[in-house]
Amino acid sequence: MRPHSQTVKQKSSSDTEREFGGALGAVSITMFLPLTVLYLICVSRSPEASVFHWPPAAPVTEQLWDPLALLLLLAWIALHALLYLLPLGKVSEGLVLRDGTRLKYPINGFHALCITGVLLLLFMGLGAPLGCVFELLLPLAVCAIAASFLFSVCLYIRSFWVPAHALALGGNTGNPLYDFFIGRELNPRIGSFDLKYFCELRPGLIGWVVINLGMLMKEAELRGSPSLAMVLVNSFQLLYVSDALWNEEAVLTTMDIVHDGFGFMLVFGDLAWVPFTYSLQAAFLVVHPQSLSSLGAAAIIALNGLGYYIFRKSNSQKNQFRRDPSHPSVARLETIATATGKRLLMSGWWGFVRHPNYLGDLLMALAWSLPCGFSHLLPYFYVIYFTVLLIHREDRDERQCRAKYGLAWDTYCRRVPYRIIPYIY
Structure with missing residues (x-):
């Protein structure tokens, strides 16, 4: 990718x-x-x-x-x-x-x-x-x-x-x-x-x-x-x-x-x-x-766990596909051929959004800030900064992939229209 x-x-x-x-x-x-x-x-x-x-x-x-x-x-x-x-x-x-x-x-x-x-x-x-x-x-x-x-x-x-x-x-x-x-x-x-x-x-x-x-x-x-x-x-x-x-x-x-x-x-x-x-x-x-209540702490832990699960599973799937496309865990995933000889994943986590690892990253970033409460903006600086960073990084990645993969990338984008957040962005 x-x-x-x-x-x-x-x-x-x-x-x-x-x-x-x-x-x-x-x-x-x-x-x-x-x-x-x-x-x-x-x-x-x-x-x-x-x-x-x-x-x-x-x-x-x-x-x-x-x-x-x-x-x-x-x-x-x-x-x-x-x-x-x-x-x-x-x-x-x-x-x-x-x-x-x-x-x-x-x-x-x-x-x-x-x-x-x-x-x-x-x-x-x-x-x-x-x-x-x-x-x-x-x-x-x-x-x-x-x-x-x-x-x-x-x-x-x-x-x-x-x-x-x-x-x-x-x-x-x-x-x-x-x-x-x-x-x-x-x-x-x-x-x-x-x-x-x-x-x-x-x-x-x-x-x-x-x-x-x-x-x-x-x-x-x-x-x-x-x-x-x-x-x-x-x-x-x-x-x-x-x-x-x-x-x-x-x-x-x-x-x-x-x-x-x-x-x-x-x-x-x-x-x-x-x-x-x-x-x-x-x-x-x-x-x-x-101070955090037990219920609040449990909800924050669950949010971080969800973010980590999405982040790790999507990255592992991508890395396994790069190392060995014939591996049983990725062999049945739908792909599209490109002019470079490489293939792009079009199903699994990478058929969900174009950058599911970024989605996991953002959920974890929010979980890191929530223990600090809502009285100050400062603890949420990382969430704001990281959102801007990932959007910019995603844009750089999109331009480079389009230049490299051409029509195959356009086909992938039509198949997977959302970049990071499903139905939003």
């Missing part, structure tokens, strides 16, 4: 389609999103927790820089670089590149998550105050943002020393501002260490779980025990991250790996945006505790 890079020829800079509003949009996003991260953290810790109130009452006076935050960030990245290199798990090949080769990737992200959990338990057993993450959240975010800019500059510079076939199709426009944002090189590596793949699922995604745990420990320090709302948020999001890492191999066919270059857009998203905005619900609950 996603485009394969080997079937698309290299475009010149003059006919490469520019995403996100071109250079102006790229510059605006590069300037605006880092400020958004810092602002949202401040709002989550203010008494009002109002996204429309500026300045937030207290957090703007907090320290933005702490050398301990920089030390922790560097140690965290170094730890996961080491775990990435450990000979654990299996090694899988990515899709065929334009030069006909396949890159190899270690599938050991779930091992890294488990080892991280054991290390955290050891440190907590030795008396390490994990709740201090709450006080360090703002300087940690500042350091992550600074590291994202520095890393992106290094990636942009090194991209001029790689062969043309190693560049991303959309990241070689000749406009330095846009190319810096979108990423020039498709798969930057240091030896066998794939920088984009490493950042995609390791330090930021697992960091999100650790930040959540830090918020839980801080709430326990303040109130004697974590609230049911905090436990639900931690549990739901831990399940999501665990699932992503358990099914790590599936990321090798995603748009991020196959199509997008590794520039500021992905670097910042992986290292700063994900860990510090996806953890807003937990940060909010530390300062704004919420």
Whole structure:
């Protein structure tokens, strides 16, 4: 269902389609999103927790820089670089590149998550105050943002020393501002260490779980025990991250790996945006505790379970079909042939809507926010943002699939008219 890079020829800079509003949009996003991260953290810790109130009452006076935050960030990245290199798990090949080769990737992200959990338990057993993450959240975010800019500059510079076939199709426009944002090189590596793949699922995604745990420990320090709302948020999001890492191999066919270059857009998203905005619900609950009834908690758990079921089943069906179309679980599904030789699923989950995994994602996103109550908009920032993100991502995917599959894609769209939400969108 996603485009394969080997079937698309290299475009010149003059006919490469520019995403996100071109250079102006790229510059605006590069300037605006880092400020958004810092602002949202401040709002989550203010008494009002109002996204429309500026300045937030207290957090703007907090320290933005702490050398301990920089030390922790560097140690965290170094730890996961080491775990990435450990000979654990299996090694899988990515899709065929334009030069006909396949890159190899270690599938050991779930091992890294488990080892991280054991290390955290050891440190907590030795008396390490994990709740201090709450006080360090703002300087940690500042350091992550600074590291994202520095890393992106290094990636942009090194991209001029790689062969043309190693560049991303959309990241070689000749406009330095846009190319810096979108990423020039498709798969930057240091030896066998794939920088984009490493950042995609390791330090930021697992960091999100650790930040959540830090918020839980801080709430326990303040109130004697974590609230049911905090436990639900931690549990739901831990399940999501665990699932992503358990099914790590599936990321090798995603748009991020196959199509997008590794520039500021992905670097910042992986290292700063994900860990510090996806953890807003937990940060909010530390300062704004919420009570949940047993019935309310059960309904939220059911909603998250439904979302997860749709998300996992649809993704598993797609991935199984890609790996082995003759497998009994997918062999009887209706498909349509395309000019590329590939076949498109037209039944099962992918005959329900065109992106059933996105529907599951949105249901889970809502379940993560509901434990925070309805008195503030901030905990629902993720739902709003993620809806916009998935609609934009779905539009990019639709355009690429139409360009690749042509009439077959039009036939599929007529057969499956709804994109994400049945009978609505």
